[in-house]
Amino acid sequence: MLVxxxxxxxxxxxRELWDSSIGKKIAVAVSGGILVGYVVLHMLGNLNSLxxxxxxxxxxxxxxxxxxxxxxxxxxxxxxxxxxxxxxLAALVVHVTGIVQxxxxxxxxxxxxxxxxxxxxxxxxxTIVTGSLLLAFIVFHILQFTTLTIDxxxxxxxxxxxxxxxxxxxxxxxxxxxxAVGSLGFHxxxxxxxxVQTLGFDSPEKNQAIRxxxxxxxxxxxxGFVLVPVLFWTGALSAPDVANTQAxxxxxxx
Amino acid sequence: MNFTLQIWRQDRPGDSGRYETIEAxxxxxxxxxxxxxxxxxxxxIAQGSRAVAFDSDCREGICGACSxxxxxxxxxxxxxxxxxxxxxxxxDGQTIRVEPFRNNAFPVMRDLVxxxxxxxxxxxxxxxxxxxxxxxxxxxxxxxSPEVQTTAMDAAICIGCGACxxxxxxxxxxxxxxxxxxxxxxxxQGQAERGDRVRSMVHQMDAEGFGGCTNxxxxxxxxxxxxxxxxxGTLNREYRKAVRDEKKAxxxxxAQ
Numbered sequence: 001m002l003v004x005x006x007x008x009x010x011x012x013x014x015r016e017l018w019d020s021s022i023g024k025k026i027a028v029a030v031s032g033g034i035l036v037g038y039v040v041l042h043m044l045g046n047l048n049s050l051x052x053x054x055x056x057x058x059x060x061x062x063x064x065x066x067x068x069x070x071x072x073x074x075x076x077x078x079x080x081x082x083x084x085x086x087x088x089l090a091a092l093v094v095h096v097t098g099i100v101q102x103x104x105x106x107x108x109x110x111x112x113x114x115x116x117x118x119x120x121x122x123x124x125x126x127t128i129v130t131g132s133l134l135l136a137f138i139v140f141h142i143l144q145f146t147t148l149t150i151d152x153x154x155x156x157x158x159x160x161x162x163x164x165x166x167x168x169x170x171x172x173x174x175x176x177x178x179x180a181v182g183s184l185g186f187h188x189x190x191x192x193x194x195x196v197q198t199l200g201f202d203s204p205e206k207n208q209a210i211r212x213x214x215x216x217x218x219x220x221x222x223x224g225f226v227l228v229p230v231l232f233w234t235g236a237l238s239a240p241d242v243a244n245t246q247a248x249x250x251x252x253x254x
Numbered sequence: 255m256n257f258t259l260q261i262w263r264q265d266r267p268g269d270s271g272r273y274e275t276i277e278a279x280x281x282x283x284x285x286x287x288x289x290x291x292x293x294x295x296x297x298x299i300a301q302g303s304r305a306v307a308f309d310s311d312c313r314e315g316i317c318g319a320c321s322x323x324x325x326x327x328x329x330x331x332x333x334x335x336x337x338x339x340x341x342x343x344x345x346d347g348q349t350i351r352v353e354p355f356r357n358n359a360f361p362v363m364r365d366l367v368x369x370x371x372x373x374x375x376x377x378x379x380x381x382x383x384x385x386x387x388x389x390x391x392x393x394x395x396x397x398x399s400p401e402v403q404t405t406a407m408d409a410a411i412c413i414g415c416g417a418c419x420x421x422x423x424x425x426x427x428x429x430x431x432x433x434x435x436x437x438x439x440x441x442x443q444g445q446a447e448r449g450d451r452v453r454s455m456v457h458q459m460d461a462e463g464f465g466g467c468t469n470x471x472x473x474x475x476x477x478x479x480x481x482x483x484x485x486x487g488t489l490n491r492e493y494r495k496a497v498r499d500e501k502k503a504x505x506x507x508x509a510q
Contacts, residue, residue, distance in 0.1 A: 109425025200491025
């Protein structure tokens with residue numbers, strides 16, 4: 001490990017970044033940023049369901065359809081949707097791989113003597129836990145509302161409002177989604193300001209503001225996401241008009 | 255005051271160590287933690303046992319040689335070096351656990367003595383500036399604004415004790431490296447090696463096997479010099495820019 005210029009590994013660009021601890025953290029921060037951007041858009045999109053059943057033509061159903069036709073006729077049906085899915089999967093793979101490797105490094109560096117807690121925040125201490133929970137939740141969430149595999153409540157492709165309404169009549173789904181979104185909040189609170197620090201966009205005079213912004217973003221995202229299951233469960237959003245919904249699905253499904 | 259010490263004993267590097275319980279009786283409340291260990295050692299030697307090995311040098315809080323983790327806190331309960339920690343900060347009759355600074359890059363040599371040469375090698379890899387010899391330079395040729403001076407000196411205050419490494423749950427040396435990079439990269443004298451410095455120091459830091467920062471901020475809470483984790487942000491920024499500029503420079507060289 002002696003320092004000699006001759007043996008110093010001279011790599012450049014992305015290879016040097018991925019091989020160094022700081023570079024890997026940058027990769028985790030950038031991929032995390034992509035995921036945060038998506039989460040905010042997803043949350044805003046979800047709010048379409050607050051317009052209600054809309055007499056069998058729920059706004060959220062139209063929104064889901066629009067996501068697939070977005071870019072037509074220049075782009076083929078579902079192209080943008082799939083492009084985003086591929087980007088997200090790539091970001092998730094980089095994010096998780098980076099963290100797993102960094103964590104292995106850090107554990108090795110401590111040499112089996114864990115450090116005493118002397119002042120880390122709750123969200124910082126639980127980032128790895130909330131992250132793991134979120135990963136498991138994402139798998140479940142895709143199996144439930146995207147592939148419609150976990151078909152506990154009647155689920156029908158294209159009938160987003162009806163699917164949401166039926167699923168969130170079950171208290172355990174509501175609880176699960178609220179807990180998952182809570183994890184996301186804690187994950188974001190530490191993750192967002194941490195990413196800013198890792199990318200070196202911080203400065204001593206801006207640090208307080210950055211931390212508050214990260215906290216505010218976490219609250220904003222949590223409230224936006226939680227509204228949907230809670231409003232369905234409490235009955236604030238009424239049941240879908242079944243007959244009309246069936247009719248509109250046949251129109252929507254191509 | 256009387257204390258029960260649970261002290262890490264390890265005969266040689268690589269051995270598996272163990273905690274040994276040693277009674278420290280009739281200690282003056284005004285004794286520093288190291289003076290308390292001195293008294294314990296005198297008694298151990300009188301009994302014919304081996305004294306507890308520990309590092310110390312200036313004993314006035316400026317050299318960074320002392321390196322004990324006291325009840326899991328690097329340097330002890332106050333945010334000062336071990337030599338500036340006094341027994342009055344502990345309860346009479348308290349059991350105190352004393353162990354070396356823990357990190358794989360800091361191998362234990364004996365008892366509480368660790369080899370912190372890894373930090374020296376990080377300094378060696380980039381903690382220098384190039385300067386030309388010859389006549390004394392014109393004093394006003396290199397203006398340094400008070401803001402830059404403050405930033406540099408707030409980082410330069412690092413004594414290299416390694417408490418940040420011992421406090422870090424990830425075993426990272428980024429507060430140390432960040433302090434050195436902030437110090438030298440913000441001053442005009444350090445501009446010649448600016449990019450090379452941060453790349454070399456980060457590379458050396460990784461080669462030594464230190465972990466990575468997760469922004470817990472506990473290093474800063476253990477630092478006897480109260481260095482802010484802002485230096486880690488600076489380190490990250492300098493590193494990102496250095497890799498980016500290196501890429502640009504190598505492209506330019508190919509073009510020429």
